[in-house]
Amino acid sequence: MKLYEALYCDCTHESSFATISIHRTREGAEKAVQDDKDKMKAEHEKSKKDIEDAGLEFDDYEWNIDKEWDIQETELLD
DSSP: OEEEEEEEESOTTTOOOEEEEEESSHHHHHHHHHHHHHHHHHHHHHHHHHHHHTTOOOOTHHHHSSOEEEEEEEEOOO
């Protein structure tokens, strides 16, 4: 039986991928990846607003650097 792992790596230069979730279908894994991206983007936007509301400057560079999501097909063994 094939399973699909939704994976995330927060820094491709210093970290390894971690499993977000495991799914029976690629579509389920793709949805999990998109949901995780949306959640992280919302958290980023909230942090940005909080920092700017405090009168500080926010550097968008950190959000864009080295984040990566992927899907890996895995065979379920006995």
